[in-house]
Amino acid sequence: MRSLGEDGLTEPCGEREPFFENAPEAALILHINREAIHHGAEIALLRDLYARHTKHQ
Secondary structure, three states: OHHHHHHHHHOEOOOOOHHHOOOEHHHHHHHHHHHHHHHHHHHHHHHHHHHHHHHOO
16 A cells, blocks of 8 residues: 555546446545444454353353
8 A cells, every 4th residue: 555655546447346436545544444343343243143142152
């Protein structure tokens, strides 16, 4: 991300990212960040539910 610089972040992603083909690189980076947070939260929830379940058996 740092190597893209300010200009690179505004460039379209192009063919390598079909769903973000016309979107700027910054939009793809934000999407990946949101997905990582979302799935990380799901994993944490499952971990916590499993820990609670095993304590109450």
